[in-house]
Amino acid sequence: MTTRPVAPPAAVLQRKRQSEMYARARQTLPGGTDSNFRAWGDDTVYVERGKGGLVWDLDGNEYIDLRMGYGPVILGHADERVDAYVNERMRLGVSFSLTSEDEVQAGELVKELNPWLGKVRMTVSGTEATMHAMRVARAYTGRTKIVKFEGQYHGVHDYALISVLPNDVGELGDPDNPVGLAWGRGIPQAVAATVIPARYNEMEVLRRIFERDGADIAAIIVEPVLGNAQGIMPRAGFHEAIRALTTEFGALLIYDEVKTGFRFARGGAAEYFAVTPDLATYAKAMGNGYPAAAFGGTSEVMSVLPDKVSHGGTYAGNRVAAAAAVKTLTILRDTDALATVHATGRAVQAGLKTVLEPRGLAYIFTGHPAMFGIMFAETVPTEYRDWAASDHELYDAIAVGMHARGAMPEPDSREPWFMCEAHAQGDIVDRVVSAFADSLDAALEARAHGETARAVQGAAAHPTAG
Numbered sequence: 001m002t003t004r005p006v007a008p009p010a011a012v013l014q015r016k017r018q019s020e021m022y023a024r025a026r027q028t029l030p031g032g033t034d035s036n037f038r039a040w041g042d043d044t045v046y047v048e049r050g051k052g053g054l055v056w057d058l059d060g061n062e063y064i065d066l067r068m069g070y071g072p073v074i075l076g077h078a079d080e081r082v083d084a085y086v087n088e089r090m091r092l093g094v095s096f097s098l099t100s101e102d103e104v105q106a107g108e109l110v111k112e113l114n115p116w117l118g119k120v121r122m123t124v125s126g127t128e129a130t131m132h133a134m135r136v137a138r139a140y141t142g143r144t145k146i147v148k149f150e151g152q153y154h155g156v157h158d159y160a161l162i163s164v165l166p167n168d169v170g171e172l173g174d175p176d177n178p179v180g181l182a183w184g185r186g187i188p189q190a191v192a193a194t195v196i197p198a199r200y201n202e203m204e205v206l207r208r209i210f211e212r213d214g215a216d217i218a219a220i221i222v223e224p225v226l227g228n229a230q231g232i233m234p235r236a237g238f239h240e241a242i243r244a245l246t247t248e249f250g251a252l253l254i255y256d257e258v259k260t261g262f263r264f265a266r267g268g269a270a271e272y273f274a275v276t277p278d279l280a281t282y283a284k285a286m287g288n289g290y291p292a293a294a295f296g297g298t299s300e301v302m303s304v305l306p307d308k309v310s311h312g313g314t315y316a317g318n319r320v321a322a323a324a325a326v327k328t329l330t331i332l333r334d335t336d337a338l339a340t341v342h343a344t345g346r347a348v349q350a351g352l353k354t355v356l357e358p359r360g361l362a363y364i365f366t367g368h369p370a371m372f373g374i375m376f377a378e379t380v381p382t383e384y385r386d387w388a389a390s391d392h393e394l395y396d397a398i399a400v401g402m403h404a405r406g407a408m409p410e411p412d413s414r415e416p417w418f419m420c421e422a423h424a425q426g427d428i429v430d431r432v433v434s435a436f437a438d439s440l441d442a443a444l445e446a447r448a449h450g451e452t453a454r455a456v457q458g459a460a461a462h463p464t465a466g
C-alpha cells in the first residue's frame with residue numbers, strides 16, 4: 001500500500017439542487033427516475049448537460065463521463081456534426097408511419113459496416129431489437145427455447161430477464177445445472193421456462209443443454225463479451241465453438257451487439273472475433289445517444305418478415321433516430337473516430353497500470369479498450385460467477401470516490417468504462433488517471449483503518465448495474 005498522502009477530493013460535490021429535485025421527482029417517478037438503473041437513492045444524479053467527454057449535473061459539478069449513457073455516446077455528448085444533421089432532417093417532420101429515405105440509408109449503412117447482414121429493421125431500443133430477434137429465430141426454426149448466458153443483459157422484456165445480474169451468484173444454482181432466475185416479479189413462469197440459462201465460456205455445460213433440449217432450441221443469444229459484467233472476454237475458440245454447436249443442432253446464433261456494435265470495430269464483435277452469426281441486434285453506438293436501434297440477419301433468416309412474423313412500431317425508423325444513425329455511422333465509416341476511441345482507451349489503461357502496479361494489487365483489465373472493466377482478482381475471469389470472487393467492493397469504493405474527484409464511472413463494478421472520441425481532447429486522460437489514483441489510495445487507507453471504503457467515500461450503495 002502506498003504511503004504518499006492521499007489527495008482529498010478536489011471539491012465537495014454540491015447537492016443542493018439535486019436533493020431538491022430528488023424530493024420533487026420522487027413524487028412522480030418511482031425512485032425519482034425513469035429507470036431502476038439510475039435510482040441511486042440520495043446520490044441520484046440529475047444532469048444538466050454534456051459536451052464531448054464531459055457532463056455537468058444540476059448543481060454545476062463537472063465530471064469526465066465514463067458511463068457515456070451506458071455506451072451509446074461513441075463520439076461525444078452534443079456532437080455538432082450529428083446534432084446539426086438531425087436538426088436539419090427533423091424540420092421536415094419526424095413521425096409519419098411512412099418510410100423515409102433516412103431509414104433506408106440507415107439500414108444500408110448498418111449493412112455496409114456489417115457486410116454479412118442481408119436485411120435489417122430499425123427499432124427504438126435494444127430491448128425491442130433483442131425481443132424481435134428472438135421472435136424471428138423462433139419463427140424461422142419453428143422451435144420455442146432460447147439459450148442465454150448468465151450475467152448477460154439483453155434488455156427489459158420478459159424473455160431477457162432471466163439469470164441476469166444477481167448480487168448473490170449462489171442464486172444461479174448448481175454450476176453444472178444452472179437454474180433460470182427471473183429478475184423481479186411479473187415474469188410469467190411459462191415465459192421464463194422457455195429461456196435456458198447457460199454459463200459463458202463453459203462449452204461442456206452448453207453441449208449437455210443441447211443434447212438434452214436441442215430439438216426445442218431456436219437460438220443462442222449472446223453478448224459477444226459480458227458487456228454488462230465488466231466486459232469479460234471469451235476464451236480462445238469459444239465463439240467458433242458456439243457457432244459450430246448451433247449449426248450442428250439446427251439452431252441460430254444471435255449476437256447481441258447492442259454494446260459491442262460499432263464500438264469494438266466498425267463491424268462490431270462479429271468483425272472483431274471473425275465469426276458470422278445468423279441474427280444480430282444493434283443500438284447504442286449506432287446513433288450517438290439518439291434512440292436508434294436495429295435487428296438484422298441473413299436474408300434467408302429475415303425472410304420470415306414481413307409476412308410471417310409481427311414487427312412494427314409507431315416510432316420504428318422515426319426520422320430523428322434514422323438521421324442520427326445515418327450521420328453517426330457515416331462518421332464511423334469515413335473517419336478514424338473508432339481508432340481514436342481505441343487509442344484513448346489504451347492510453348487510460350496504460351495510465352491506470354502505472355497507478356496499480358507500484359501498489360502491488362492483483363488486477364485484470366477485462367473487455368476491449370473501447371469498453372473495459374478493472375477487476376481486482378488474481379485470475380482471469382471467464383464467466384459471471386467469477387465476478388463474485390473479485391474484490392468488487394474495492395472497485396465500487398474507487399468509482400464512488402472518483403465522482404467526488406471529477407470523473408464518473410458507474411458506481412458498480414459490473415458496468416465497464418466507456419470511451420468516446422472526445423475523450424482524446426485536452427487533459428482528460430490524465431485527469432481520469434489521477435482521479436483514479438487518489439480514489440484508490442483513499443479507499444485503501446479507509447480499508448487499512450477497518451472502515452468500509454464505501455462509507456468513507458460518502459456514498460450510498462448503488463442497487464444494481466445494467
Ligand SMILES: Cc1ncc(COP(=O)(O)O)c(C=O)c1O
Pocket residue numbers: 070124125126127128130153154155156223227228256257258259283284293466
Ligand atoms: C447487450 C445489451 N442488449 C440489450 C440492451 C437493451 O437496450 P435498451 O436499453 O436500449 O433497451 C442493453 C442495454 O444496456 C445491452 O447492454
